[in-house]
Amino acid sequence: MTKHEFEVAMTCEGCSGAVTRILNKLGDVKFEIDLPKKLVWIESDKDVQVLEEALRKCGKEVKYNGTK
Structure with a gap:
């Protein structure tokens, strides 16, 4: 399995x-x-x-950083 890194504009536990x-x-x-x-x-x-x-469904800005 490949490990992918995403930056997601999360601000809280919610x-x-x-x-x-x-x-x-x-x-x-x-x-x-x-x-x-x-x-x-x-x-x-x-x-x-x-x-x-799938990540965008949470309504936050998402950026793909590549594989890690």
């Missing part, structure tokens, strides 16, 4: 909770959230665009 709920719905993904740094690492075989579109 934001990170929304990201968690959305990613849990995708299934077959492992992820870590670093709220202070506004980073989300997702380990998945899914296409980057699928992951990015």
Whole structure:
């Protein structure tokens, strides 16, 4: 599985909770959230665009930083 890094404009626990709920719905993904740094690492075989579109559903600005 590939590990992807995304920058998500999260400002609070509610934001990170929304990201968690959305990613849990995708299934077959492992992820870590670093709220202070506004980073989300997702380990998945899914296409980057699928992951990015899912993250955008939380209504926050999302930027793909590449694989890690």
